[in-house]
Amino acid sequence: MRDVAIVSFAQAPNRRRELRNEVEILMPVVQEAVARSGIERPFDFTCSGSSDFLQGQPFAFVIALDAAGAWPPIPESHVEMDGAWALYEAWVKIQSGQAETALVYAFGKSSPGDLPEVLATQLDPYVLAPLWPDAVSLAALQARAWMEKTGATARDLAAIAVRSRRDAKSNPNATVSGDAEIEKLLAAPAIADPLRAHDCPPVCDGAAAIVLAAGERARKACARPAWIRGIDHRIEPHSLGARDLSVSVSTQLAGEKAGAGRGAVDVAELHAPFTHQEAILREALGLGEGVRVNPSGGALCANPMMTAGLIRIGEAASRIMDGSARRAVAHATSGPCLQQNLVCVLEGA
Amino acid sequence: MTEERKPVTNIKTPMRLEFRYSAGEATSRFLRGIGQGKILGQRCPSCRKVYVPPRGSCPRCAVPTAEEVELSDKGTITTFAIVRVPSENIDVPLPFASVHVLLDGADIPFFSVVQECPVDEIRIGMRVEAVWVPKQELASTLASIRYFQPSGEPDVPFEKLAEHL
Numbered sequence: 001m002r003d004v005a006i007v008s009f010a011q012a013p014n015r016r017r018e019l020r021n022e023v024e025i026l027m028p029v030v031q032e033a034v035a036r037s038g039i040e041r042p043f044d045f046t047c048s049g050s051s052d053f054l055q056g057q058p059f060a061f062v063i064a065l066d067a068a069g070a071w072p073p074i075p076e077s078h079v080e081m082d083g084a085w086a087l088y089e090a091w092v093k094i095q096s097g098q099a100e101t102a103l104v105y106a107f108g109k110s111s112p113g114d115l116p117e118v119l120a121t122q123l124d125p126y127v128l129a130p131l132w133p134d135a136v137s138l139a140a141l142q143a144r145a146w147m148e149k150t151g152a153t154a155r156d157l158a159a160i161a162v163r164s165r166r167d168a169k170s171n172p173n174a175t176v177s178g179d180a181e182i183e184k185l186l187a188a189p190a191i192a193d194p195l196r197a198h199d200c201p202p203v204c205d206g207a208a209a210i211v212l213a214a215g216e217r218a219r220k221a222c223a224r225p226a227w228i229r230g231i232d233h234r235i236e237p238h239s240l241g242a243r244d245l246s247v248s249v250s251t252q253l254a255g256e257k258a259g260a261g262r263g264a265v266d267v268a269e270l271h272a273p274f275t276h277q278e279a280i281l282r283e284a285l286g287l288g289e290g291v292r293v294n295p296s297g298g299a300l301c302a303n304p305m306m307t308a309g310l311i312r313i314g315e316a317a318s319r320i321m322d323g324s325a326r327r328a329v330a331h332a333t334s335g336p337c338l339q340q341n342l343v344c345v346l347e348g349a
Numbered sequence: 350m351t352e353e354r355k356p357v358t359n360i361k362t363p364m365r366l367e368f369r370y371s372a373g374e375a376t377s378r379f380l381r382g383i384g385q386g387k388i389l390g391q392r393c394p395s396c397r398k399v400y401v402p403p404r405g406s407c408p409r410c411a412v413p414t415a416e417e418v419e420l421s422d423k424g425t426i427t428t429f430a431i432v433r434v435p436s437e438n439i440d441v442p443l444p445f446a447s448v449h450v451l452l453d454g455a456d457i458p459f460f461s462v463v464q465e466c467p468v469d470e471i472r473i474g475m476r477v478e479a480v481w482v483p484k485q486e487l488a489s490t491l492a493s494i495r496y497f498q499p500s501g502e503p504d505v506p507f508e509k510l511a512e513h514l
Contacts, residue, residue, distance in 0.1 A: 021373025069411025
């Protein structure tokens, strides 16, 4: 396998309602990531992740290319998924020897629509989507199954929200942060029982960009590159009824293939938009109590769709690049109830 | 065919999603300008090209465009098509000309339709001017420009438009 590393990362502030267009949001983020890498455009490959359904604007992903500097025409690709999968495609491109450098970016503008309703359109169009189960209700089905199985309580879930919001205080890009009192959180009514507001992510708009480089190019671009030592992704059946929602088999397998357990993990950034999902993911990845999880505050505090997974990889890489971690695990999810999962293992050397 | 083997040929699954679209900063400024009877573009700080309608960025240089430029509502046809099939969405009599108009002061052409001119007289290089709705009806929408019509000025030679075709 070729040595490929993340050499820079940038993200936009995650706002509840962003009035700028997708290029206006992305361009400063791409510029920051590119400038930090010191690599001159054009990149050998560019790959992005986004979904036009979110903002209800067809071909927003093509318009967004303006932010990347796509003239003369560049080799590029797009995934209708979280940008973490765009990063995977770029990594494969570099592994195959077709590129030495790659720009990866993602954006999500959910505020123009009703996100839980929009997400219902990704379900089976004949027998499930017509019933309009919204994304929060589906997550609640999963939370209930997990709580019944493990004996976990609403208080256990609220503790995850309290820790995440406290950690998000040091993240200037977070949408939600602060010192929350567990009793106050628990006193709030349920949105979709057993989930309360603090168990769910804020709906927000955002963007992120990462620069990848191989071997010497990476060493030149960054004092301490975050080397990708393993990356894998797995998907579970489309039918929610065909899955055991209380576990994440796809995360477990992706983690094993990526080699998450092959060494001590200093920090993990888990893409868990709902509190109970963090617990499911920790178990799937075998992360013990000693592992620092989501020091950024995680997706519970900023969950720009199609972007929050790439941000997890960027946040984990940042811990490597700033020298505060030696080995990190990043995770991204896509689809309802942790349907599809990607695990990326990053090391400083 | 027995009942069990008949194909299910139709199911009804009504679907409705509503969006509150935001045009972005640059396009919002452009639309507000249209509401005042002005056409506003933006100049790229790097290649100096003027974009209209502006999107806040130069797609060639990948840099933000902040400098606002007020453009003339007169321009030159850089290419055209004669439309002879009706469209529910375009309320002008057939046949009509869809055109690219290079507004004076702009570097990329602007899409519109030409009226008040027999279609066989439409040509590349022809000078045209915008026909706006009455002042009291101006609003932040491109419908404020009803169409373009010939301005009567002499044609612009083809060579001068080469870059914009």
